Amino acid sequence: MRFSGKVALVTGGGSGIGRATARAFAAEGAAVMVTGRNEGALKETVELIDADGGQAGYVIADVTREEDVAAMVRETVQRYGGLHVAINNAGVLTPPTPLADLGTDTWRHVLDVNLTGVFLSMKHEIAHMRTHGGGAIVNTSSNIGAHGRRPGFSAYSTSKGAVSLLTRAAAIDHIADGIRINAVSPGANEGPMSALPGESHEERAARYASLIPLGRIGTLDEVSAAVLWLASDEAGFAVGHDLVIDGGVTA
Ligand SMILES: NC(=O)c1ccc[n+]([C@@H]2O[C@H](COP(=O)([O-])OP(=O)(O)OC[C@H]3O[C@@H](n4cnc5c(N)ncnc54)[C@H](OP(=O)(O)O)[C@@H]3O)[C@@H](O)[C@H]2O)c1
Numbered sequence: 001m002r003f004s005g006k007v008a009l010v011t012g013g014g015s016g017i018g019r020a021t022a023r024a025f026a027a028e029g030a031a032v033m034v035t036g037r038n039e040g041a042l043k044e045t046v047e048l049i050d051a052d053g054g055q056a057g058y059v060i061a062d063v064t065r066e067e068d069v070a071a072m073v074r075e076t077v078q079r080y081g082g083l084h085v086a087i088n089n090a091g092v093l094t095p096p097t098p099l100a101d102l103g104t105d106t107w108r109h110v111l112d113v114n115l116t117g118v119f120l121s122m123k124h125e126i127a128h129m130r131t132h133g134g135g136a137i138v139n140t141s142s143n144i145g146a147h148g149r150r151p152g153f154s155a156y157s158t159s160k161g162a163v164s165l166l167t168r169a170a171a172i173d174h175i176a177d178g179i180r181i182n183a184v185s186p187g188a189n190e191g192p193m194s195a196l197p198g199e200s201h202e203e204r205a206a207r208y209a210s211l212i213p214l215g216r217i218g219t220l221d222e223v224s225a226a227v228l229w230l231a232s233d234e235a236g237f238a239v240g241h242d243l244v245i246d247g248g249v250t251a
Pocket residue numbers: 011012013014015016017018035036037038039041061062063064089090091092113140141142143185186187188189190191192193194
């Protein structure tokens with residue numbers, strides 16, 4: 001129960017990695033607020049946590065809208081009495097497209113959600129944490145942010161590479177406020193983002209098996225375990241770290 005008495009906010013908490021992470025925090029004693037745009041998905045996460053005996057609520061928030069982000073932090077604090085841990089996990093991936101064919105609107109959208117969304121989230125989370133005893137933030141980056149070898153992913157890789165750098169810069173800016181800021185960089189895992197449209201779990205697993213040195217995609221639990229460790233006191237000396245969990249792809 002590493003998070004007893006703590007309040008955790010998870011963006012993109014209605015699905016995939018965000019849902020698994022929210023459930024893991026709740027299982028370790030945190031009151032969890034999940035956010036996203038899809039109310040039905042958020043409600044499902046809350047129901048799953050309720051069924052597990054945990055405490056959770058949701059607030060609808062688009063991370064590209066600063067007023068939504070400010071409200072998600074405000075409502076978390078009002079409802080649960082604080083904010084100790086924030087997981088900035090919301091993200092989008094658009095279909096692979098060579099740079100010269102990429103729509104400028106698509107480029108802006110990916111950067112807006114994946115990068116500006118993390119900036120806005122941290123800005124408002126830190127504004128609370130710095131005046132209330134500090135906290136821990138973990139941003140979801142991607143191993144694709146560390147290389148350009150996936151053709152057609154220029155916008156996504158750029159956004160995630162920038163999230164990893166923003167994590168380090170923010171960590172230094174706010175270390176004196178008692179806020180530890182780190183990132184995880186998952187490789188392909190069971191989250192929805194690594195699946196092609198209509199692809200079954202088995203088809204996806206087979207497609208990735210030969211691409212990943214470990215021979216398989218990651219599980220959601222393997223990603224959430226890394227997030228929880230970085231957010232916990234056990235990682236008290238980890239600052240500005242980008243924890244890669246990718247089965248050896250970038251080794
Ligand atoms: N799955 C992988 O293999 C993998 C690998 C590396 C990194 N990642 C990263 O892990 C994170 C989660 O991915 P996932 O696989 O779990 O996929 P996912 O289920 O599609 O998760 C993305 C989440 O982001 C939310 N979101 C998207 N746009 C948003 C916006 N404008 N405002 C607020 N929330 C928004 C979505 O919720 P709503 O639709 O409700 O808004 C959704 O819950 C992403 O940042 C992704 O880049 C995934």
